[in-house]
Amino acid sequence: MKEGGIAIVQGDITRMKVDAIVNAANTSLLGGGGVDGAIHRAAGPQLLAECRTVGPCPTGESRITGGYRLPAPYVIHTVGPVWQGGAHGEDQLLASCYRSALRLATEHGLSTLAFPSISTGAYRFPLDRACRIALGETLRFLREEDSLAEVTFVCFTAADREVYRRILAEMSVS
Numbered sequence: 674m675k676e677g678g679i680a681i682v683q684g685d686i687t688r689m690k691v692d693a694i695v696n697a698a699n700t701s702l703l704g705g706g707g708v709d710g711a712i713h714r715a716a717g718p719q720l721l722a723e724c725r726t727v728g729p730c731p732t733g734e735s736r737i738t739g740g741y742r743l744p745a746p747y748v749i750h751t752v753g754p755v756w757q758g759g760a761h762g763e764d765q766l767l768a769s770c771y772r773s774a775l776r777l778a779t780e781h782g783l784s785t786l787a788f789p790s791i792s793t794g795a796y797r798f799p800l801d802r803a804c805r806i807a808l809g810e811t812l813r814f815l816r817e818e819d820s821l822a823e824v825t826f827v828c829f830t831a832a833d834r835e836v837y838r839r840i841l842a843e844m845s846v847s
């Protein structure tokens with residue numbers, strides 16, 4: 674599904690042939706489980722070595738490294754908020770993850786970017802709410818900047834992909 678520079682697919686983000694994939698990291702940038710673990714496994718040990726030189730990274734911010742053995746030449750590591758009920762600035766911090774990752778991509782002259790669903794796994798951010806923030810921030814960014822050609826949301830499950838598709842369709846008509 675494609676809509677105004679946004680594509681939504683189901684799959685493994687480590688296989689994406691885009692200029693940069695985004696990693697849902699933690700503040701240490703030294704790896705972990707989930708998509709972070711998958712990216713480090715696929716990229717190989719040089720990614721961890723570079724991460725040691727660019728971390729730590731505060732929640733809501735992003736850092737860029739090479740992609741090493743990945744098909745994508747760059748990885749943008751962003752640190753999502755841990756869900757604590759929604760009254761601890763989680764929405765603003767998650768929006769900041771998307772904005773800072775998109776900004777880093779344009780600063781590096783990249784034109785295609787793929788995001789996982791940041792914070793919705795181990796960090797337990799509710800999917801619907803996170804998805805509205807992800808798509809809202811990205812649509813706004815794409816309207817204001819013409820440097821990025823396509824942003825792909827890579828959903829790990831078909832159920833997640835359907836949520837993204839439904840919410841993008843809702844946002845596109847409103």
Ligand code: AR6
Pocket residue numbers: 684685686687697698699704705706707708709710711753789790791792793794795796797827828829830833
């Ligand atoms: N490709 C695309 N999406 C994936 C993949 C993959 N290969 N693997 C998992 N997902 P999570 P978070 C999805 O837990 O909630 C790590 O330990 C997954 O189904 O990876 O931001 C870090 O080091 C979910 O939809 O990230 C941090 O400590 C989404 O990616 C912490 O987890 C995000 O789930 C970050 O937690």
